[in-house]
Amino acid sequence: MRRFVAVIAAFAAAHAASAVTLYAITTTNLVRFDSDNPGAVTVIGPHGLPEAGAYGVNYLVYHPLERAFFGLYYTSPQPVHFQMSLIRFNPSTGVGLTVADLGSSAPNLNVYESLEYVSTQQSMLVSRGPGGSSDSFLRIGPTGATLALCSNGRDNDYTVFDSARSLFYTIDPNGVAQLTASGIVNCITDNLGPLGVTLGDLAYHPADDAIYAVDYLTNRLHRLKTTDGGAPFTRTDIGPVGATTIRGLAVIPPACVADLNADGVVSTPDLVQFLGDFGQQPIPGGPAPAADFNFDTVVDTADLAFFLGRFGGQCR
Numbered sequence: 001m002r003r004f005v006a007v008i009a010a011f012a013a014a015h016a017a018s019a020v021t022l023y024a025i026t027t028t029n030l031v032r033f034d035s036d037n038p039g040a041v042t043v044i045g046p047h048g049l050p051e052a053g054a055y056g057v058n059y060l061v062y063h064p065l066e067r068a069f070f071g072l073y074y075t076s077p078q079p080v081h082f083q084m085s086l087i088r089f090n091p092s093t094g095v096g097l098t099v100a101d102l103g104s105s106a107p108n109l110n111v112y113e114s115l116e117y118v119s120t121q122q123s124m125l126v127s128r129g130p131g132g133s134s135d136s137f138l139r140i141g142p143t144g145a146t147l148a149l150c151s152n153g154r155d156n157d158y159t160v161f162d163s164a165r166s167l168f169y170t171i172d173p174n175g176v177a178q179l180t181a182s183g184i185v186n187c188i189t190d191n192l193g194p195l196g197v198t199l200g201d202l203a204y205h206p207a208d209d210a211i212y213a214v215d216y217l218t219n220r221l222h223r224l225k226t227t228d229g230g231a232p233f234t235r236t237d238i239g240p241v242g243a244t245t246i247r248g249l250a251v252i253p254p255a256c257v258a259d260l261n262a263d264g265v266v267s268t269p270d271l272v273q274f275l276g277d278f279g280q281q282p283i284p285g286g287p288a289p290a291a292d293f294n295f296d297t298v299v300d301t302a303d304l305a306f307f308l309g310r311f312g313g314q315c316r
Contacts, residue, residue, distance in 0.1 A: 019034040019035050019037070020035040020210075020212065020251065021252070022038075022203060022212055022221075022249060022250070022251060023069065023091075023249070023251065024060065024241070024246045024247075024248065024249050025069075025071055025089070025247050025248040026244065026247060027051045027056060027247065028046055029045065029046050029094060029243075030043075030047055030069070030089055030094030033242065033243070035212060038238060038239055038240065038242065039241065039242040041241065043243075044094040045090075045093045047087075047089060047094050047095060048095055048096055055074040056073065056075075056247070057071050057072070057073050057087065057096065057248070058071065058072050058073070058074065059071050059113075059114070059115040059158075059201055059247070060089075060201060060250040061115050061116055061248075061250050062091075062250045062253070063124060064117070064119075064252075064253055064257060065122060066088075066142050067091070067290070068089060069089035069091060070086060070089065070115060070142070071086075071247075071248050072085070072086065072087065072102075072111075072113075072115055072126075073085040073086075073096075082111050083101075084101075084105070084111055084112055085098045085100065085101055086100040086140070086144045087099065088142070091252075092292075092296075099144065100143055100145075109129075109130060110129055110135070111128070112126045112127070113127045113156055113158075113159075114135075114157065114158055114159035115140075116159045116160060116161050117161065118139075118161050119161070119163045120166055121139060123139045124139070124141070125139055125161070126138050127156035127170075136149070137150055137151075137156075150187040152170070152187035154170055154172045154189065156171075156172060157171050158170065158171040158199070158200060158213070159171075159202065160203060160204045160211055162204050162226075163253065164209060169192075169204075169226075171199060171202065171213075190230070190231075192226065192230065192232075193232065196235065197218075197235070198215055198216060198217045199215055199216075199222060200213060200216040200246065200249070201247070201250075203249040203250050204251070205251045206253065209225065211223070212251070214241055214246045219241050220238070220239060221237075222235055222238065223235070223236045223238055224236075252293075257293055258270060258293065258306070258307050258310035260273040260274060265312070265314050266307075266310045266311050266314075267311075270307075271307070271311070273291070274299075274303075274304070277289045277290060277299045278291070278300075279299060279300070280298070280299050281297055281298050281299075282297055291303055291307070293306040294306065
């Protein structure tokens with residue numbers, strides 16, 4: 001068995017992916033593309049949510065426990081104020097379904113913003129406030145139930161969670177702000193400096209320890225890398241994205257997805273479960289098999305290559 005595991009680990013190291021796969025929600029579709037070639041976009045499918053003026057669907061985050069993407073949807077039945085919903089997206093088809101009515105904004109209460117998954121909480125997080133620079137973070141479940149946490153004194157337009165360091169980074173009118181590891185409790189912040197571009201929704205990928213975002217004015221993909229979670233940070237313009245009107249950006253945490261038995265590490269028991277799923281296809285209308293990592297509706301050699309590339313990894 002030790003020799004077998006060593007062979008698997010060696011294969012995994014040789015086949016580890018270099019490019020990061022990013023998922024995005026547009027005004028019409030759920031799409032995906034690789035970080036090293038953002039111009040080549042694959043359309044997963046239409047989400048079916050009508051565009052609501054300049055708003056509609058916004059933000060995108062992957063929930064590993066639910067094996068689904070989530071986003072926020074805004075409509076404006078009244079001037080100035082917005083009705084908000086929590087949307088669940090099928091990773092295989094792109095179809096979006098409303099799972100919760102989140103109410104509406106009010107004169108002294110802004111919309112929900114900054115949807116993000118926090119692995120240490122095993123829950124999603126949103127930001128909301130009266131506007132300006134006093135937003136609060138709230139934990140939000142897959143059915144829309146919320147729990148207030150703390151205020152970081154920022155206008156949190158976009159937020160991302162750094163799972164390697166348990167830190168938050170937020171984009172507000174002043175640039176990038178960092179929350180410390182205890183930020184969920186007391187929201188201590190540290191300003192890392194101005195961005196210089198108008199970046200939208202953020203996505204952190206642990207494989208290359210980088211943050212990805214699209215400039216919503218130029219539709220170009222950028223990579224941000226901090227200095228171990230602090231300043232200074234670097235920004236690299238990767239190139240144009242082959243899809244327009246990007247409203248949200250997300251990644252699927254690689255090790256967490258391959259950790260099929262959810263014990264915190266991708267190991268032999270996960271391999272046994274993978275082999276049990278090999279060749280399986282979903283029941284029509286049902287969820288994809290757990291080992292269908294690329295959501296192409298069948299567990300095949302492509303999923304095996306993905307699994308072996310994560311073998312031995314830890315789910316943080």
